[in-house]
Amino acid sequence: MSLSHVTIHYPDAAEAALRDVDLEIEEGELVLVIGRTGSGKSTLLGTLNGHVPHFTGGRLSGRVRVLGRDTATHRPRDLADVIGVVGQDPLAGFVTDTVEEELAYGMEQLALPPATMRKRVEETLDLLGIADLRAAPLRDLSGGQQQRVAIGSVLAAHPRILVLDEPTSALDPTGAEEVLATLTRLVHDLGVTVVVAEHRLERVVQYADRVVEVVDGTVRDGIPSAIFETASVAPPVLDLGRYAGWSPLPVTIRDARRAAAPLRARLGDQGTSASRGRSNQQTSLGVQISLTSASRGSSASPGVRARGVRVDYGGVRAVADVDLDLPAGRVTALMGRNGAGKSSLLWALHGTGTRTAGRVSLADGRDPAGLKPGVRRGAIGLVPQTATDLLYLDTVAAECRQADTESSRDSGTCARLLEELAPGIPGDRHPRDLSEGQKLALVLAVQLTAGPQVLLLDEPTRGLDYPAKARLADTLRGLA
Template structure:
């Protein structure tokens, strides 16, 4: 189905090739997962499969890419549109119509399919992805997760032979991601569609993979999931657990890991009477302790940092947030969770003061309401990093963005660039921000915004496009900010990030607050929001490998 021969791709003015001497074969009806660090070349590899690279991106290509017998050197993307479907990282950027139903039909219109066929496929796809109630909805009014479902549906309606997806579940809630991946798996097994997925949240997709492509320094290794994960620098928690425990074969699914973990659960039962399991907030990524006093623990109730009372947000007749009252404590990291469209983003913008608020009040520690502050002061005191982080990038180079952030925040030159290096190392300073991957753009925006050390930090899906090391770096940064007394609120679907980072969890549904409490209690009690290790080690309240290592020192039981 796909044949790459000695493929080397170098972009203009690049110091080194993005991909070097890549040779591999992908058979028809395979599901292939592409892994690698942010900026490693995954998107370039995917772009080469439909001719987007180099026909639109430019650059120099040596070697060949042949898809279903068509050489991409002589076939432009439009010549491959009937056999290759592509879903990019930014769904909104790829939409060409106004409503959901129109977008689902657009690709079929370009292929001149009969109207009866188009209508049938649109209805099937609406039901398949659970978006039938959105058929007439304007695309720009949808949540990020809903937009991503529509983008996937718009490709599925054309019935491609090769489906290429770049971070397809990054904006989806856990249940929605499972539904989409189940749909994709059915396409592979029932229709023989070949699927290539680049995804950072490997805990969601790895168990479905037939093969894994590991992109490291421009070179690509190919092998089975267990084989590649044994040494890959990018691995989900269940694989990290298997490596630590020395299991062979290495499990890549919850089911396999749970079977292998029976001795660990027995050992935890023997220690439960004498050991107290810590919450994620008291363990750093390396497994050491963080001083609880620095995070507000052990000193009575934490001081309020940002409070909302009966906040309500309406969009016409639609109530996005329904009388939510919640306090976000100073020195704590609070995760805001809930299915797509539950009102998380609307609540964040209402808290920040720039978004609509139909009713209710929001108060900072000094009693002021962010909505009443002047825009410049509001941006300084209450920072919100939106889902589409690229909206905040407007200069001509990465270096210019970093220099501007240093000047605005009063830091010495290089402060923001150093922060960026912790999130996404190796980004050329002369690169235009629009030429970065979605993950690199997010890392740049995070570095720019965090350099100002705001009074309150609000983040909307901050881990989209970030790999595991980058998320660990973000966790360390957010903990440092919280340790200084700042309230940090993170809206996210990333349950592993919540397990590692959050002190508390607030869950929304249909705009209403339905659950609030310590992260270990809220996420472990939910089948949808529970992280991998909580499922593997249940009923023991262990969320992360660091907690397990603390509860079972090396040698207790493997």
């Protein structure tokens, strides 16, 4: 693939989304695309199969060529036999009802023989560990399961180029490792070209041959160590390397472990072994070890109390008789594998999701399920995995004004919250044109405008870069 002097202008946008981009991607490379939230990563990926501008609108100058085909004269459907794309929102790309049908759909459009399709569907189900979901309705899957199906639907067609936008954002660590290991095998064994945009850099950087950084619509590329030296975003381990004064800076955990060997030797075995198993004591590095917030918060009054909560979908039990107290004034993390029932539990606690049995009560004893929407908004908020479900107006400013009005807040309250979470989002921008991280920030600002006593967040860091995650953490700590 090659991009030559590519510039993208979206309608009504003051600045170009991409500016004079020159980039060559070789066959059999795994290329990692990085950049701050809203920097233009998704636009760059969209140009590779003609989605930008054929579907999004806007004006493209310059030339994009994919295996010799010019995207100016070849629409996305004309490139579907050689390039597969997985977007940030899996649901947006689904066109069938069940997992098996979705895996086969792309191959049907390419007119592959039925025997070949059946074989590849079986291979993909096994490869991604979703064989037990074969007949499951797509709408009933967790976000992580949907993401696996979206990746599988592209892999099954055996494209020569794979473009993936945040492919691990909804996956648990084990699932992310499995998917990335699969992509790596495709690169090394079959010569497939893989282009990945990802915010969780620590997951992907060890597999990358090259890194492309997008900064305000401009692009630079190079080997990972060279780019991350001065990149606007970098894996957390790089900050550790700077703090420790290591040179060269570590890019992966493996690099850091090697660099840390002399440090471990200086600390000695005595200090490290003495610190093991103790809490509330100083380590040899002077870091205070404290009890977990869960144990410290056990005596706090509950902001939400659940007793015997059960959620059933048909014959499937998603949540089984859960007893749970969420302490007021605390930030509580809900953990579990993809499909464990985390989202179902959050919706049941919120009062708008399915609850087959059990009771949920707020600090004042009210059950959220019995509250009117306006009252519930000020008592308990929920930011869902698919943030766009809560965005329905034409501009960011309109969404914020509506939030202020519905919550009886002073004008500008929502806009100020949004600026704290994701600075610089234009008020006249359509919410659907925002990056996934910006959409999430907007929905969170809308929810916070109501001042709920309880805030539930489902995958709140999905699509956020490291600085945005830090701002979100500061906001949540301040609220608690």
